[in-house]
Amino acid sequence: MRAADLLVDIGPLRTSRDFRAVFLARIVSLFGLGMATVALSKQVYDLTGTTFGVAVSGMIMSVTVLAGSLWGGWAADRMDRRKLILWARASAALAFAGLAVNAFTPEPSLWAVYLCVAWDGLATGVSVTALMAVAPTLVRPDQLPAAGALISLTGEIGSVAAPFLGGILLALSGPGPVFALTAATTAVTTLLLLRLRPLPPVGDDGDEDDTDGDGDRDTGSPLAAFRFAVRDRVVGGLLVLGGINALFNMPVVLFPELVDKRFGGGEVMLGLLYTAPAVGAILVSATSGWITRAARPGRLLLTAAFVGGLAIVGFGLSGSAAVAFAALALGGAAGTVYEILEYALVQHGTPDRLRGRMVSVLTAQGTTGDIVGDVEVALVARWFNPAGAAVVNGVVCAAAAVVVAVTVPGLRGATLPREKEEEAGPDGPPGDPAPAPSPAEEAPRAAAG
Template sequence: MFGTMISMVAVPYQMKELTDSYLAVGLVSLAEFVPMVVCGLWGGAIADALDRRRIIWLSELGLLVTSAALMINAMLPDPQVWVLYVMGALATGVGSLQRPSLEAVIQQVVKHEQQSAAAVLSSLRWNFGAIVAPALGGLMLTAWGTASAYALDTLTFVLSLVLLWRVRAIPPADDAAPASIRSLIEGVRYAVSRKDLMGTYLVDIAAMVFAMSTALYPFLAEELRAPEALGLLYSAAAVGALIASLTGRWTARVQRQGVGVIVAAAAWGVAVTLTAFAPDVWMIFVCLALAGAADMISGIFRLTMWNQTIPPELRGRLAGIELLSYASGPMLGNARAGLMANFGGTRFSLGAGGALCVAAVLALAAALPRFRAYDARTDEHALAEKARRQATTDQAPTDPAQAPA
């Protein structure tokens, strides 16, 4: 994650240097959309059918290749714009194959009552990369160029492959359904039948489509005459998210996670709107940090709902659908941000997007009463999953020598 976040800063920066176009930078995210959708769904299907550790390792190898290709392109006398689009799309596709397996492992190894705490802890992986890495990436880009940033990303993938090699196998259940179109459809039908789950997906998509604006950061730094602050802008949301994670113990006491998601998503939109009126780098940093904290709290509540209510035999496939919700929104949101900035400028794109986000979240809250009324203490799916896990624990062998490896 550390290396990936450096490249996340490097790609739009390099695209801006090569094209000086809002639209070209925004289209990087749009190019990644179709691979994310297709590979995210298929990644969910194979997460339920195959060894999750093997999927994660092979995907990591593929991501190393795409990072190395970006490095080689940046070292050329005349770097090619199309390489940024193609490698961005490939990296997104491979990462989308991997993500459902990463998400499904949490439910597999963590107790039911500890899922909320696990959601807080899992956010630290993202925060670790998202705070220090963008700042370092911004300095590397201005001091040594984009090739150095991609080189460091490539090196971090080599290290992660070594570490992942030491993880033991995480095989599927004996009766796991094989990966197929039919199994994908089964997962989609289950998701659609759960209005509370649909609420978590739709609210997050709306929030990201209307208020995600990271594609604007290179232009915002230039307008502020502070190009060295680019990494700071990318790190701001992660700083807020880290604070929310470290102080997030209170989220385990919340039982109305649906309402929690609604309030947090609306707060995200308000914070982005305020960013449009911030006069300097530090005020923008504060607004983006508040947005990041709100987004992290929303993510904690959503992950808790998913892991406490979804049957384990469907967890991988539903993780693939979840990936579409929290990954498609930022991609489309950055394309939206670039398009709106093309017509009205950076500040207009930020302010209007944030306001539209709040309106969309409130409209969805009114339209989804089952989601709004969700309560983990009374929800039938949460109670059923809790009972299943308790029964599994009661039937587990008491002799450690009898326990499975």
Template sequence: MTSNDTPPQDRSRLRRLAAQLSVDLSPWHGSRDFRLLWTSGAITFFGSFLTLVAVPLQLKQLTGSSLAVGLIGAVELVPLIVCGLWGGALADALDRRRLVLYSEAAQGVCAAVLLLNALLPHPAVWPLYLVAGLASAFGSLQRPSLDALTPQLVAHDQLTAAASLNSLRWNVGAIAGPALAGVIATTAGVSSAYAIDLATFVLSVLLIRRLRPVPPSPSAARPSVGAIVDGLRYARSRPELLGTYAVDLAAMLFAMPTAVFPFLADRLHADWSLGLMYAAFAVGSLLVTLTSSWASRVHRHGRMVVWAAMGWGLAVAGAGLSANVWVVLLCLVAAGGSDMVSGLFRSTMWNGTIPDEFRGRLAGVELLSYSVGPQLGQVRAGGTASAVGVRASVWVGGAACVVAVGALALSLPALMRYDARTNPHALAQRARREREAAPAPQPSATV
């Protein structure tokens, strides 16, 4: 039977299915500023992955010490925590476009410092640590403003689609970026990687300059410790939001196994699979993103966050229990897909219910929840592996994730009850966006 012989009803059903299993591009088509911001981020991500690979490689070349390379993470952690919270307060008090623009330019200066150091006859080690700390600080100051911008650039009913497109950008970069970065840094040298990173920041700054100004709310609080505390109090008053933070933190703390991937590949007698293990999460995320149109029709976001987090834990446990490397890789892909589902609905809940005057500060809290968790999870995985073995560390962590998320779901009924169609915070934000989008009344004509 040819396609022309297919009954019209079946063709119609196939078209609907194809539309449901695709990427929703409505935010891209509907908002010029979203296109500019998305493109800017795509360019910057590529350059940042170059530096992400080049800095450890250069440290290894200069010191030959694995400890020296590992200290980069420690240098980045404190600025991430402090500047993430402060960046949230700034995002609520100042023009978010300017904050993104200035912090992007500052990160470009960091890339320039790395390039100048790499071009010296004898590059120094200390600038690598200094720039790592400064880049972490500027990135953490910027991230709350970036997260808070999206709800102001797209329609309220396009928030899930916008989150999916942002994830698509990150996942493509996470798969292609490190691979290209490794080739460039090892063949053309780390100085070439830094030069390309600098060029991407220049292009990104030029794009961000074209965004319209995004002034703060007239009732915005001045940036201060008190403003940060007010944001934390608001978060505490929203048990469904606290639930999303707690679920993500538990999932990453108990079931983030990347620290033991080199040892897991060795136990499986498949050293060739190490790179595939690191890429597997991003592959799973990308598969979900490319078929994410269905997500815009889901309203019980809290339940999806919980079920997806438990799916992450089950998939990680499966990776630890299996002795077949291909099954392990398949489980890791499934884990990445589950994490993507959880991330989509967490983002939709945050962007769809948090008032604009608190959006930056709550974005700072979000930054901590999804950044600190993986860092602590690496410590957990490594410590457990030294005590009970590598594969046991992986499956025990996955099982602990399922138990912890299940316990959180029972203790936070507001998260499981959340429905975007009836939640008062979601309805208030939808009404607010509709008022802002309504055309201004025309003055009556005088006689």
């Protein structure tokens, strides 16, 4: 394998104008949101004087993102996804503008903060779900792993750089300017996404009601995604494995206690532990060319899940800060391999008319898994100790990968379309001409630059 083959595959950016717009909008959005997260937690803590108040804002965000994703999944399968995305991003910009106005008042209102957080959570849930649902229509089928790697890379870089920049701006100017900047960046993302062509959901095999080709008629119920997953060997296996990983994955809630009782180093060590998974994830995303070209992505995904579980076990057994950092970095790397391939396999295997609802199911799985998982590992830590709880979680994740590999041969043997020789058009698969924009679309595209 050539060294160039290890680098992240930027093919989707070269061949799809629409994916370039989504990619650039995502970068702008992640930096704005990352800065706002720091400002929001600081402002709520200042207003309440308690960690509980900050936890309430996080809970409100989680619940409303979940609600928005569930409704957004249904809507993404029933209306033009471009319009849905634009309305959702514009609504999020209004939420951040509200946070900025409230922050500039002499006595900011906590209830106004919570209301804006709830509004932004709903809008974010809708937009993220719709954007995920349109991804397979923006690139060729063989480019789905590369698209997932690019999305993962921007997310990991944003998770490291944006909070750091947000902390600097917060220290210099307070929360008001940070929220105002986030509102502006969200508005910019809306303008960038105006460049997307209309993206209505399409039927499969010409049948608008038969979502998976088995004769069942889709009534639009959110449960249709579950019914499809139960029948599909690959997607169903991924949902089972993903659910277990969400519940028993990286036990970040244990970091403060482990730093206090085992590793030492105070706040600096705590920051390093939180950064370690992102370091591994960034290294893998930046060298993900080998992942996107994998001949047996199903086996590679299961291997990554198994290695991720072992990394958590290694973290729990580690007796030094250096070993703990290395184990967490390995876990972050394995998790990124898993996420890239899960993204590609789910998107490729799900019929277009179900993609919105399937994305909402995955979002709900991750959101509820994070919440319940924190409670689970905290309880296990009380029964054993923090290190023992990490070992238990890692063993469960590794064992789940083995069980799924044995019992779901369809996932073990899953494949993806291989790269084609022909060139793709600027907006879609090979041979598809770029759609001519209507006069009504030309004006907003010109305004967006």
